[in-house]
Amino acid sequence: MIVLGIETSCDETAAAVVEDGRKLLSNIVASSSDLHIPFGGVVPEIAARSHIEVILPVIDEALKKAKTDWEQIDAIAVTQGPGLLGSLLVGVLTARMLAIAKNKPLYGVNHVEAHVYAAFLTEVAPVLTTNYQLPSTPPKFPTLALIVSGGHTQLVLFQDHFKYKVLGKTADDAVGEAFDKVAKILGLPYPGGPSIAETAKKGSPDTIDLPVPKTEGKYDFSFSGLKTAVLRAAQSMSGHAYDFPSARIPEALNEARKADIAASFQKTAILTLFNHLKAAEKEFHPKSVVIAGGVAANHELREYTLKHLSTSIIYPDLKLCTDNAAMIATLGYYHASNKRPEANPYSLEAEPGLQM
Ligand code: KG4
Ligand code: ZN
Numbered sequence: 001m002i003v004l005g006i007e008t009s010c011d012e013t014a015a016a017v018v019e020d021g022r023k024l025l026s027n028i029v030a031s032s033s034d035l036h037i038p039f040g041g042v043v044p045e046i047a048a049r050s051h052i053e054v055i056l057p058v059i060d061e062a063l064k065k066a067k068t069d070w071e072q073i074d075a076i077a078v079t080q081g082p083g084l085l086g087s088l089l090v091g092v093l094t095a096r097m098l099a100i101a102k103n104k105p106l107y108g109v110n111h112v113e114a115h116v117y118a119a120f121l122t123e124v125a126p127v128l129t130t131n132y133q134l135p136s137t138p139p140k141f142p143t144l145a146l147i148v149s150g151g152h153t154q155l156v157l158f159q160d161h162f163k164y165k166v167l168g169k170t171a172d173d174a175v176g177e178a179f180d181k182v183a184k185i186l187g188l189p190y191p192g193g194p195s196i197a198e199t200a201k202k203g204s205p206d207t208i209d210l211p212v213p214k215t216e217g218k219y220d221f222s223f224s225g226l227k228t229a230v231l232r233a234a235q236s237m238s239g240h241a242y243d244f245p246s247a248r249i250p251e252a253l254n255e256a257r258k259a260d261i262a263a264s265f266q267k268t269a270i271l272t273l274f275n276h277l278k279a280a281e282k283e284f285h286p287k288s289v290v291i292a293g294g295v296a297a298n299h300e301l302r303e304y305t306l307k308h309l310s311t312s313i314i315y316p317d318l319k320l321c322t323d324n325a326a327m328i329a330t331l332g333y334y335h336a337s338n339k340r341p342e343a344n345p346y347s348l349e350a351e352p353g354l355q356m
Contacts, residue, residue, distance in 0.1 A: 001074045001334060004062065004098075005329025008055065008091030009083025009111045010151070011036060011047045014325035017066035017073075021333030023123040024132065025066035027319070027326045030054045034103050035192065040190050041180070048086030062325070066125070070102050078333020080108030080343075081152065081354030088350035099345035107335040107350055108343045109328055112152050113164075113356050115292040116145045117334070118316035118327040134318045139314050144286035145279055148301075149293035149323075150176035150191070153221045155276055156356065161334045166356055167280055168219025175269055176295045178223035182230050182265050186249025186258045203259030203313045204238040205267035208233045212272050219276055223269070230265050237261070242354055270301050275307060281311055289313045297321040 004027070007014040011032045017025040032050035047335075078095035081088055092108070099106035120138045124131075143158040153176075154169040173181070175282050176193055183192025188199055195317065213222040235244045238252035245307050253261075277289065289311045295301065297318045305313055320326055334340075 001333060002068060002072050003075045003077055003329040003332045003336065004059070004073050004334055005094050005327070006055075006059065006076065006078040006091045006326035007111070007323060007325040007328045008051045008087050009079045009081070010087055010323060011050070012323040013043045013051045013054045014323065015062035016066050016325035016329050016335060017062055018121070018326055021330050021337065022121060022138065023125065024128060024134070024326055025068065025122050025125045026062045027324055028058050028062045028065065029079065029324055030058050037190055040347040041186055042084070044084045044086050047084060048090060051087055056061060057096075059094070062108055066154035073102070073104055075105045075107060075332060075336050077107045077109050077328050077335065079114070079328055081111065081351035082347065083111055083352060085350060085352045088352060090230070092348055092350045096345045096348055105336065106343045106345045106348065107332045107340070108348050109330075109331045109335065110150075110354055112147055112154070114287070114331040115149060116143075116156070116158070116290050117330040118292055119290040119314045121316070121320065121326060121331050131356075132319065134317055135314045139288035142284065142286045143288045143290055143349055144277070144280055144284060145290040145292065146273060146313070147293045148175050148273060148291065148295035150174060151182065152293065153223070154356065155219050155280055157280070161338055162321050162340070164356070168217055168221060168276065170221040170223060171215055172222050172224035173227060175221070175223055175273065178227050178269060178295070179295065181227050182262070185234055185246055185249055186232055186253070187260060188262070189191075190341050193295060193298065196266055197300065200263035200266045200300070201259075201260050203256070203261070203263035204254040205263040207260035208340035210264055210268040210353050212268060212275065213274040219280060221272065221276065223272075226265070226272070230261060234261055251353070264320045266300060268296075269300070270304050273301065274305060277309060281309055286311055292316055292321060294322045
């Protein structure tokens with residue numbers, strides 16, 4: 001079964017073709033992130049306009065790279081939510097139109113759940129082999145999944161496809177959002193995750209004592225207190241009081257101090273994620289752990305968890321951690337093969353607040 005995936009939940013316009021939920025035939029991602037740099041974050045209006053401009057060429061490119069024509073496509077899967085309304089609408093309406101025009105079954109999928117499905121891709125078309133490093137086997141159930149992105153941080157226990165329990169989620173900021181905000185405090189470029197990771201390499205993670213956040217629910221997360229603790233540490237290291245404006249911090253700190261702050265923050269964020277994973281591993285004895293979403297691209301997180309968890313961990317390829325449509329097509333395949341209800345192409349609605 002060959003599925004075309006379409007993803008437009010934030011600032012990436014993506015289309016991909018996946019065979020049998022495990023073989024990647026093409027994966028095209030056009031990002032408008034450069035357009036958002038001057039604003040230090042995604043501007044919804046700019047993202048939506050840019051999706052409109054590139055969505056059809058991106059889909060054409062995905063079909064072409066996969067050497068697939070419409071005849072061979074068995075189903076279309078599209079991100080229904082969560083995400084930015086204007087962005088989601090472009091993908092959903094395009095998928096609806098194509099499902100009607102090409103007479104294909106349509107599936108609306110959950111973007112957060114789909115991040116986990118990037119880990120189910122284990123093969124690539126021969127032309128792509130040098131570009132991707134995929135796990136050799138898919139996750140085994142029960143699977144403990146940590147989904148860490150710019151919009152979401154949640155720990156989910158999957159007993160099977162579509163049979164899962166959300167163990168915990170963030171009470172405030174997502175961990176990727178915390179990376180982005182701390183980068184902003186230090187004057188590092190957007191997106192903050194990769195900038196923090198790069199800067200942290202030059203610093204010492206033990207310079208500042210940051211609190212590992214506490215929450216009411218055993219498996220819930222909280223990152224806004226950590227971000228504030230970083231702000232206070234940055235103010236004090238630059239020799240100022242707590243009312244020193246955050247916009248002036250970057251000029252008041254030298255590179256070495258920025259690196260120490262970045263490294264200390266990264267260490268604390270990773271430890272917070274790890275502590276939850278370790279506790280859930282102990283309680284639920286999963287057969288596989290999947291760490292997915294944009295923050296799963298973080299090398300320190302990968303190394304730390306690989307070293308300290310006993311369950312085998314499946315990390316998707318770096319290019320499949322950040323937003324892409326391969327994960328959407330893969331989850332779409334499981335919708336189809338598990339005989340989940342098809343979406344009505346005349347009425348499928350974008351759902352910005354869709355929950356797992
Ligand atoms: O999954 P994703 O592309 O989009 C959402 O669905 O949110 O995740 C983007 C997030 C951003 O917050 C970005 O800063 C973070 O992932 N990120 C990283 C790294 N690469 C991307 N965070 C930490 N370390 C990285 N290497
Ligand atoms: Zn995402």
